[in-house]
Amino acid sequence: MSRIRTLLETKHFSKEGRLLPDSYKGWSRSFTKHFIECLYLPHANILTGAPYAVADVIGAASRPVDSDSNTPTTKNCPKGNMQLAGPCGQGIVVLPMGDIYTGGSGGFFPGEVMPGHAIGIQIGRSNTAVTPLDAFLNDRIAHGVHAAVGASVIDSFAGADNGDYNFASTGGYVGIIYRPIRSHSMADIQLKCWKTGSPGNVTVVVTGIENYLVSAPCANATVLATSNIVNANAWGGTPGALVTFTFASPPVLHAGWTYFIAITPSQASGGNSVNIRTSTTVLLSRVMVATSVTPIGPGVSLSSSGQTPLFQIDGTAGNEMEYGATDLYGYTVANPNASFTLRRIFMNNSGNSITVQECGIYLPVTRYWTGSNTFDYSNFIVCAAHDTFAGIAVNNGESLEIDYTPSITV
Numbered sequence: 001m002s003r004i005r006t007l008l009e010t011k012h013f014s015k016e017g018r019l020l021p022d023s024y025k026g027w028s029r030s031f032t033k034h035f036i037e038c039l040y041l042p043h044a045n046i047l048t049g050a051p052y053a054v055a056d057v058i059g060a061a062s063r064p065v066d067s068d069s070n071t072p073t074t075k076n077c078p079k080g081n082m083q084l085a086g087p088c089g090q091g092i093v094v095l096p097m098g099d100i101y102t103g104g105s106g107g108f109f110p111g112e113v114m115p116g117h118a119i120g121i122q123i124g125r126s127n128t129a130v131t132p133l134d135a136f137l138n139d140r141i142a143h144g145v146h147a148a149v150g151a152s153v154i155d156s157f158a159g160a161d162n163g164d165y166n167f168a169s170t171g172g173y174v175g176i177i178y179r180p181i182r183s184h185s186m187a188d189i190q191l192k193c194w195k196t197g198s199p200g201n202v203t204v205v206v207t208g209i210e211n212y213l214v215s216a217p218c219a220n221a222t223v224l225a226t227s228n229i230v231n232a233n234a235w236g237g238t239p240g241a242l243v244t245f246t247f248a249s250p251p252v253l254h255a256g257w258t259y260f261i262a263i264t265p266s267q268a269s270g271g272n273s274v275n276i277r278t279s280t281t282v283l284l285s286r287v288m289v290a291t292s293v294t295p296i297g298p299g300v301s302l303s304s305s306g307q308t309p310l311f312q313i314d315g316t317a318g319n320e321m322e323y324g325a326t327d328l329y330g331y332t333v334a335n336p337n338a339s340f341t342l343r344r345i346f347m348n349n350s351g352n353s354i355t356v357q358e359c360g361i362y363l364p365v366t367r368y369w370t371g372s373n374t375f376d377y378s379n380f381i382v383c384a385a386h387d388t389f390a391g392i393a394v395n396n397g398e399s400l401e402i403d404y405t406p407s408i409t410v
Contacts, residue, residue: 004408006031006385010359011401012392020398024389028404030360033132035384038082038363041067048368056380057136057362058257060208060222063380064298068368069098080364080379084342089117089143089323095379098368111211111377114364115256117143118381120326121344121402124358125318130386137360137386142183142255144320145349154184156312157287160279163307164238166196167266168273171294175262175276176309177209177217177302178253179286184317185250188227189261192310194240197272199232202263204245205296209258211369211378212298219260221297225251232274240277242312250315258377260290260302278307287311319350321394330405339407346400353395359402361385 008028012020037054044067046052051064070077080095087093092113126138167174175191189204204227208220227245235243245263253259267273278289289305324345331340342361348354360383367378385404394400 004406007405007407008387009403010389010392011403012394013399013401015397022390022392024392028385028387030130030385030387032134032383032386034135034382035363038365038382038384041065041081041365048370051367054365054380054382055135056208057383058208058254059135059224060220062222063210063220064212064367065365065380066368070100070368070370079368080366082363082365083119084326084363085328086119086326087116088325089115091116093119095364095366097366097376097378099370099376109376111217111258111375111379114379114381115143116325117323118256119362119364121342121404122360122362123321123346123356123400123402125355127357127388127391130388134383134386136383137358139358141318141354141356142320143323144182145322146182146317146320147350147352148319149317151187151314151316154186154313154315154317155181157279157284157308158310160282161192161239161277161310163278163280164275165278165289165305165307166273166275167291169291169293170265170267170269172266173205173219173262173264173292173294173296174266174274175204175260175290176287176311177258177290177304178261179258180253180255181286182317183253183255184315185252186247186313187250187315188244188246190242190244190312190314191263192240192277193232193235193243193263194238194275194277195232195235195273196275198268199265199272199274200268201229202232202265202274203227203229204261204263206251207260207296209260209377211375216301216303217375217377218298218300219292219296219302225249238275240275242310260292262290262292265294266291277310279310280307282308284308319352319354321354322347322349336410337408339405342404344402346402348394348396348398351396353393355391355393356400357391358386358388360387361404
């Protein structure tokens with residue numbers, strides 16, 4: 001009788017490197033629907049003309065992915081699907097889409113590059129029972145050395161206030177493309193705004209970013225969060241003031257992922273619009289002004305201005321742990337049996353104790369795009385495995401090793 005199963009080991013080490021008694025060893029029962037979907041792509045030969053929709057780890061429900069790639073005789077066009085091993089959290093991992101433009105002009109496009117912590121073994125704080133449909137860890141511990149912070153300013157920019165930006169498209173979106181510098185729960189965002197005419201009630205929405213058969217990035221159709229309603233008629237004229245948009249259910253924004261955060265509608269009708277203040281001289285790589293016509297979603301391009309918005313994000317963030325590399329080793333085959341081990345080490349240098357109660361595996365999948373592109377936001381991360389175990393309190397200076405060992409025996 002054939003048996004496929006995975007051994008899960010958690011190894012808790014003291015500052016001196018001693019293995020501590022609260023380490024755990026047992027059989028994992030955690031592979032999710034999304035792991036099966038990753039396997040399905042090549043076996044069903046899913047091509048770019050009819051991509052398969054998957055749910056990714058930021059909460060976007062319908063990311064288009066495939067097993068397709070460009071295969072001319074003189075080019076080698078790799079694809080990043082199911083890349084298991086990866087660098088440490090401080091490193092980067094390139095996840096090519098299979099297109100001939102990957103690495104164009106001697107470099108990589110923005111969406112091809114993800115942080116090392118985005119793929120491979122993950123850890124979290126939640127002990128909520130896992131299910132086969134889990135799309136992400138319930139309370140993932142972010143990579144880094146920062147201690148937890150309560151309600152506070154997470155990120156902001158207030159310099160060189162010298163520009164105005166509006167988007168005269170009825171029912172459109174005006175906001176920012178944003179890549180967080182720290183993973184956090186966003187309680188509110190403040191944008192420096194002013195009005196023209198009477199724009200009425202507006203909200204802010206948060207979505208993911210992707211490419212979809214166009215050369216510019218698009219906002220994913222899944223709205224991850226919507227703010228409270230704000231009456232823009234109460235705003236003043238230029239240069240405006242910081243306006244606060246709060247979230248009853250704060251969305252989690254992950255460092256290394258890219259988001260569209262935008263006010264809608266940008267214009268209620270002709271002459272009745274919202275405007276945001278910007279810097280035209282100080283440009284930041286993590287944030288820029290962008291707009292979209294309605295509706296957001298596949299094929300609707302975001303237009304980025306290159307200007308930096310005046311903004312402030314408030315929220316909370318948890319203690320962080322440093323992610324080492326995800327290693328794949330010990331691959332053995334003694335026909336018909338086989339096994340290998342995935343391992344990642346996490347170091348706690350946050351200054352606080354962190355209780356770890358969940359772990360899992362994140363895998364990339366991609367969409368092949370056939371046209372000339374300068375963004376390539378077409379790689380997505382899915383949760384392939386998710387486990388919980390008795391809480392392990394990892395004190396400052398201690399480390400935790402997570403090992404997954406899949407095997408097949410006959």
